[in-house]
Amino acid sequence: GEDVEQSLFLSVREGDSSVINCTYTDSSSTYLYWYKQEPGAGLQLLTYIFSNMDMKQDQRLTVLLNKKDKHLSLRIADTQTGDSAIYFCAERGATNKLIFGTGTLLAVQP
Amino acid sequence: EAEVAQSPRYKITEKSQAVAFWCDPISGHATLYWYRQILGQGPELLVQFQDESVVDDSQLPKDRFSAERLKGVDSTLKIQPAELGDSAMYLCASSLQGPSGYTFGSGTRLTVV
Numbered sequence: 001g002e003d004v005e006q007s008l009f010l011s012v013r014e015g016d017s018s019v020i021n022c023t024y025t026d027s028s029s030t031y032l033y034w035y036k037q038e039p040g041a042g043l044q045l046l047t048y049i050f051s052n053m054d055m056k057q058d059q060r061l062t063v064l065l066n067k068k069d070k071h072l073s074l075r076i077a078d079t080q081t082g083d084s085a086i087y088f089c090a091e092r093g094a095t096n097k098l099i100f101g102t103g104t105l106l107a108v109q110p
Numbered sequence: 111e112a113e114v115a116q117s118p119r120y121k122i123t124e125k126s127q128a129v130a131f132w133c134d135p136i137s138g139h140a141t142l143y144w145y146r147q148i149l150g151q152g153p154e155l156l157v158q159f160q161d162e163s164v165v166d167d168s169q170l171p172k173d174r175f176s177a178e179r180l181k182g183v184d185s186t187l188k189i190q191p192a193e194l195g196d197s198a199m200y201l202c203a204s205s206l207q208g209p210s211g212y213t214f215g216s217g218t219r220l221t222v223v
Contacts, residue, residue: 004152030209031209031211033211035211035214040219041216041217042114042201042214042215042216042217043153043201043203043212043214044214045210045211045212045213048209048210048211050209088152088153090152090211092209092211095166096141096158097143097155097158097166098143098155098211098212100152100153100154101152102150102151102152103150103151103152
């Protein structure tokens with residue numbers, strides 16, 4: 001079945017790079033997404049990658065996809081305190097619905 | 111920037127009462143989704159609409175939950191009767207065809223007491 005897993009927590013210092021990891025099981029995933037959720041708010045789309053790509057860069061964000069290992073990562077360069085939030089990866093499979101991971105809480109220490 | 115509107119923002123209800131949530135998607139988005147997010151977990155799809163038709167409601171507890179999108183625009187999600195375990199954030203999202211993903215509303219935080 002479809003399953004998406006993430007580590008629960010990551011703590012970094014301001015100015016360092018953050019790397020959030022995700023694994024998924026559905027080999028038919030067409031697109032993979034990263035969303036950000038601040039406390040009490042909805043989900044904000046950060047970036048996405050097509051399943052036949054292995055890297056995508058968007059300003060401070062770099063997405064790496066290892067399709068063979070079904071591993072997705074999000075790197076945030078020069079992490080700021082405003083980046084503190086929960087980050088969700090999600091896969092979009094053949095049914096077109098998004099399957100979300102459990103989320104990774106990113107804590108940025110000043 | 112276009113947004114998905116949801117109301118109410120917060121709702122407290124007693125167990126066994128009825129509760130309803132409303133969502134207005136981005137204009138022109140044919141696909142509308144209702145997700146439930148339990149505290150500490152990722153969102154889970156409850157129901158997906160394409161225009162006014164239900165595409166996927168396999169995870170919707172149909173004995174107590176109902177959803178409609180009568181004119182293919184805004185949508186209502188209803189719970190009757192509410193149970194303590196229904197306490198969660200209810201998120202609405204809409205999308206176009208293509209890869210750009212969903213746009214989520216701010217959600218309705220439901221607390222059942």
